[in-house]
Amino acid sequence: MSREISTCPLRLRHYPGHLEPEYAYTLGIAGERFFREIKENARIMGAKCKKCGKIYVPPKLYCEECFEKLEEWVDVGTKGTVYTFTISFLDEHGEKLEKPEIYALIKFKGTYGGIVHRLGEVKPENVRIGMKVQAVFKPLTERKGTINDIAYFKPIME
Amino acid sequence: MKDVAVVGVGCVGFRPVTPELSYKELMFEAAMRAYEDAGVNPRKDIDAFITCAEDYWEGFSIFDEFVPDQLGAVLKHLFTVSADGLFGLITAYMLIKTGHFDIVAVEAHSKASDILTYEGIVNFAFDPIFNRPLGGHPYYVAGMEMNRYLCETGTTLEQCAMVAVKNKRNALANPHACYGANITVKDVLCSECQFYPLKKLEISPLSDGCIVTVLASEDVATKLTDKPVWIRGVGWCTETPCLETRDWGRAVYTELAAEMAYKTAGIKNPVKEIDFAEVCDMFAYKELQHLEALKLCRRGEAGNLVEEGVTQRDGELPVNPSGGMLGMGYALEASGLQRVLEAVLQLRGEAGKRQLPEVETGVVQTWRGIPTATGAVVVLSK
Numbered sequence: 001m002s003r004e005i006s007t008c009p010l011r012l013r014h015y016p017g018h019l020e021p022e023y024a025y026t027l028g029i030a031g032e033r034f035f036r037e038i039k040e041n042a043r044i045m046g047a048k049c050k051k052c053g054k055i056y057v058p059p060k061l062y063c064e065e066c067f068e069k070l071e072e073w074v075d076v077g078t079k080g081t082v083y084t085f086t087i088s089f090l091d092e093h094g095e096k097l098e099k100p101e102i103y104a105l106i107k108f109k110g111t112y113g114g115i116v117h118r119l120g121e122v123k124p125e126n127v128r129i130g131m132k133v134q135a136v137f138k139p140l141t142e143r144k145g146t147i148n149d150i151a152y153f154k155p156i157m158e
Numbered sequence: 159m160k161d162v163a164v165v166g167v168g169c170v171g172f173r174p175v176t177p178e179l180s181y182k183e184l185m186f187e188a189a190m191r192a193y194e195d196a197g198v199n200p201r202k203d204i205d206a207f208i209t210c211a212e213d214y215w216e217g218f219s220i221f222d223e224f225v226p227d228q229l230g231a232v233l234k235h236l237f238t239v240s241a242d243g244l245f246g247l248i249t250a251y252m253l254i255k256t257g258h259f260d261i262v263a264v265e266a267h268s269k270a271s272d273i274l275t276y277e278g279i280v281n282f283a284f285d286p287i288f289n290r291p292l293g294g295h296p297y298y299v300a301g302m303e304m305n306r307y308l309c310e311t312g313t314t315l316e317q318c319a320m321v322a323v324k325n326k327r328n329a330l331a332n333p334h335a336c337y338g339a340n341i342t343v344k345d346v347l348c349s350e351c352q353f354y355p356l357k358k359l360e361i362s363p364l365s366d367g368c369i370v371t372v373l374a375s376e377d378v379a380t381k382l383t384d385k386p387v388w389i390r391g392v393g394w395c396t397e398t399p400c401l402e403t404r405d406w407g408r409a410v411y412t413e414l415a416a417e418m419a420y421k422t423a424g425i426k427n428p429v430k431e432i433d434f435a436e437v438c439d440m441f442a443y444k445e446l447q448h449l450e451a452l453k454l455c456r457r458g459e460a461g462n463l464v465e466e467g468v469t470q471r472d473g474e475l476p477v478n479p480s481g482g483m484l485g486m487g488y489a490l491e492a493s494g495l496q497r498v499l500e501a502v503l504q505l506r507g508e509a510g511k512r513q514l515p516e517v518e519t520g521v522v523q524t525w526r527g528i529p530t531a532t533g534a535v536v537v538l539s540k
């Protein structure tokens with residue numbers, strides 16, 4: 001999609017290369033707590049700055065604004081509002097998706113930040129900014145402590 | 159303190175592919191042209207060299223080491239700025255301002271056609287814990303941002319499409335642009351919807367190319383050329399990297415970078431003092447968002463400007479007379495220098511068929527693309 005090549009570079013002189021970087025990204029103090037709560041208790045946690053009062057979702061160890069250390073944890077619930085969304089018709093390789101994916105930033109009342117995730121149980125044409133949604137967690141046995149332990153967010157009645 | 163001027167520019171490209179040249183040869187050609195334009199010998203006259211590159215775009219580690227030979231910088235003072243070319247230009251400006259350097263060369267390039275898994279590389283720039291595991295095409299972030307921008311400002315889909323129509327038409331008059339086209343708003347709106355509400359023709363396709371600029375201190379600049387282009391103001395800013403906490407309606411990173419640049423340039427009223435703008439239009443709506451951030455109109459008004467023809471080449475405030483990135487292609491870290499190249503040619507009166515009449519001052523802006531919230535602004539004058 002983002003490439004418009006009329007000549008295939010593979011047919012010309014080149015040397016093929018392949019990088020295979022592998023990492024184990026450390027979740028950190030805030031990340032570990034966040035994902036453990038999602039995995040074990042199906043809870044979404046934020047971290048509160050005692051100086052400015054902002055509740056960060058996802059939680060961080062520090063406040064972006066005040067540079068304070070955040071030590072107070074807050075359960076922010078599993079219901080939120082669609083702040084913005086898109087319908088993606090292409091997959092991660094730029095190929096056309098059979099079924100488009102809906103991505104959204106979901107904000108939680110009284111908090112700062114939110115969660116970027118997929119929406120489910122809704123037709124793309126019915127999604128609106130401001131729509132109320134709720135996290136749908138995978139069954140406990142399938143949860144691994146990642147953001148994908150939330151399967152998607154689905155619309156709810158207010 | 160002494161002023162700093164751009165005294166030379168050299169460009170190769172921009173094209174969808176460059177099968178005959180390696181990235182080193184691409185850089186060599188652009189450098190030769192820039193040094194010829196500035197009338198300098200890199201082995202004797204240039205004090206320092208700056209490259210702007212990112213290892214993942216290049217496909218190997220520590221790209222810094224692969225740079226000096228093709229720029230004439232072996233055994234010279236050289237370093238790499240891992241950012242868009244405009245950050246390199248600003249760094250060169252600061253080096254000269256220290257008084258220790260008189261002539262500095264800045265290079266940025268794109269060999270995007272060498273990247274076979276572009277989407278994967280961009281995905282690798284996402285937060286590895288909170289965002290990357292979601293997968294998907296990284297441009298979903300652009301779709302989400304456009305949607306929020308439209309919602310907050312009332313800008314219409316048609317107005318966004320008009321940006322693509324204008325820039326692709328401007329590109330037809332630019333020999334450095336490869337994506338020029340005579341298309342209509344309807345063509346844009348009917349093109350494939352890829353990341354609702356973003357359409358295919360509103361997305362800058364990738365391109366290959368290289369730009370080298372030569373900067374000099376005041377005394378040296380006036381000796382080298384009759385047409386120095388002065389760097390009057392510079393600014394840069396990074397908002398938060400977090401998708402979750404950033405502002406999705408406004409380009410805050412550009413608002414703050416512009417504030418800094420206007421302050422250093424002594425510009426009080428940008429609408430009156432700026433004659434034309436070259437801004438990042440990687441996605442059509444970004445041009446509008448960036449014009450608002452540059453205070454060239456009020457928030458939510460950029461859509462009206464394009465609709466009323468104000469930003470056309472013959473309008474009151476021409477924007478992206480080069481064709482922008484929609485017309486020249488997204489050239490990775492060379493995107494900012496694409497904007498500088500056009501501004502320099504316009505201010506020198508060397509823009510050929512697309513020359514703007516009577517321009518004194520232009521503003522150049524860049525954004526580092528998905529998923530960043532980083533931008534830079536430079537004010538240039540005759």
Ligand SMILES: [Zn+2]
Pocket residue numbers: 049050051052053054063064065066067068
């Ligand atoms: Zn705080």
